[in-house]
Amino acid sequence: MPPKKSAASAASNFIAVLGTDEALMKEAAIRLSRELSPPDAGDFGVDIIEGIAESAEHCAQIVRRSLDALQTLPFFGGGKLVWLKNANFLADSQVGKTNAATEGMETILDYVEQQLPPEVKFLLSASAVDKRRSAYKRIQKLADLRTFDKPDTSKTGWxxxxxxxxxxxxxxxxxxxxxxxxxxxxxxxxxxxxxxxxxxxxxxxxxxxxxxxxxxxxxxxVPLNRAGVIFELGNAMGKRDLRRALELVRTLVYQGQSPIGILLAAIVPRVKSMLLAADLVARHPRLPRTAYPAFAAALDKLPASETSHLPKKKDGSGLNVYPVFLALGESSKYTAAELRAALQACLDANLKLVTTSIDPQLVLERFLVGMLSKPGQRKAA
CATH class of the missing domain: 1.10.8.60 (Helicase, Ruva Protein; domain 3)
Structure with a gap:
């Protein structure tokens, strides 16, 4: 029996490629499989086990095949690569919740931690992974982990x-x-x-x-999908194009989008970005406005008291001001007072949408007319 291995040494020949960005994950796994395959070993030096399980029984078969491959030394000596490819039983799914999946993965990890021979390299790739499980925590500890997750589009700054x-x-x-x-x-x-x-x-x-x-x-x-319509609505607001903004709101409502979602996803972020941009320009008129790197670098040099109100990256590592940079030109189409009034109007519209029976589309249209109309047009509108 091979000597037991510590967790630190296991990482040298156990590589895990995980992530919800399936395209990047698969590309990285393929590249690593080529790098890790023993030279001139041919079919005898590489074992690829397809990890897509359709049932608990199928999952148990995949686990057995993986263990057999890990325990079988190369026939002609030298190194060997075992690749458990696209394993889907690590996910929070019907198959992933079975004992065959949870206990089977723990069994594989027990072997990797305690008995994996140094001449055998184990590559694990998977897209959907339940990060609450002990198996994931053990993979983090044991493996050289490469993660390729899609950004969370619900978070600011994605x-x-x-x-x-x-x-x-x-x-x-x-x-x-x-x-x-x-x-x-x-x-x-x-x-x-x-x-x-x-x-x-x-x-x-x-x-x-x-x-x-x-x-x-x-x-x-590029096709105009729901996200594109929302983006175009923000652009119309930035250009103070009332007709286009009303058309896009009606399109979104027709598509079945929630009016409160339209307000919070498209309208409020744009108003906030323009208000922040107008405030920065008023207080720091010499800020660079033509290139984002120069703009961000200039903000980093300001005292913390001047930038503490600006949005931060989700990991807390710095400012997330790209939307503000893009709003620099748009904010010039409004006065600071108009933008402050628009932000208050966002709150009023939100309250009307959730507490009254007024037609939601009418609430949004009234908001846009009030914000985008020029002062001399509002009475007529």
Whole structure:
């Protein structure tokens, strides 16, 4: 029997690739499988076990096959790779809740922790993982863990995690994006890496001899989904385009979107960003406004008392001011008093939506008329 291994030494030949971003996770797992496969070992040096279990019985079979592969040394000596690929029984699912799944994974981890031979490398890949389970905590402890999770789009600042991926892919293709264009693309394609890659490639082909993507290019080629309509509603507010804003609200309501959701997801964030932008410009008129890195760097140099009210990244590592940067130009179309009144009107609209029987669409339309109409137009509106 091979000697027992400590958790620290197990990590050197146990690699786990996990994450909800399935495209990135699978790409990383394939790349690692090539790197970890013993040279010139052929089929004898690599064991791949498909980990998609359709039932508890099937899960038990996958566990047995994985253990057999881990315990079987290479026939001709040398190293060996065992890859448990796309395991779905780590998830909070019907199959994942069975004893075959929970106890089976613990059995695999017991073997990896105590008996995995140094010449055998174990690669585990999975997308959906229940992080409440002891198995996940043991994987964190035992494995060289690589995580590829999609950003949580319900959290402020999720775009900051996606935009660098788009920029990297664009550089690979020799193109660049206008600030507004890349923001629009991210809101249209969301956090789906595969769709983002596809849309960037499509834009690259469309450009021909041009190398810079504009908002018009994105609007022409990328489908306008629910997120896109919400994003366009924010743009219409920024441009103070009442007619377009009313059209988009009616589109969202027609699509079955919740009016309170429209208010909280599209309207309130835009009003807040413009108000913050107007306040920053008024107090610090020399702030850079043409490039986001310079803008963010200038804010970092300000005293904490000047930036404590600005949104933070979800990990607390710094300011999340990209939406504020994008709102710098938009805020100039309003006075500070108008933006403060608009934020108060958001609260009033929220109360009407949840406490009265007034038609929700009418509440939103009245809000937009009050905010976007120029002072001389409001009486007529």
């Amino acid at each position: 775009e900051d995690e996606v935009i660098p991926l788009v920029e990297r892919r664009a550089r690979d293709l020799g193109i660049t994006f206008d600030n507004d264009a890349i923001e629009m693309l991210v809101h249209l394609a969301g956090e789906d890496t595969r769709q983002l890659d596809s849309e960037v490639e499509k834009l690259s082909l469309f450009l021909g001899e041009r190398t810079r993507v504009t908002v018009e290019d994105v609007r022409l080629l």
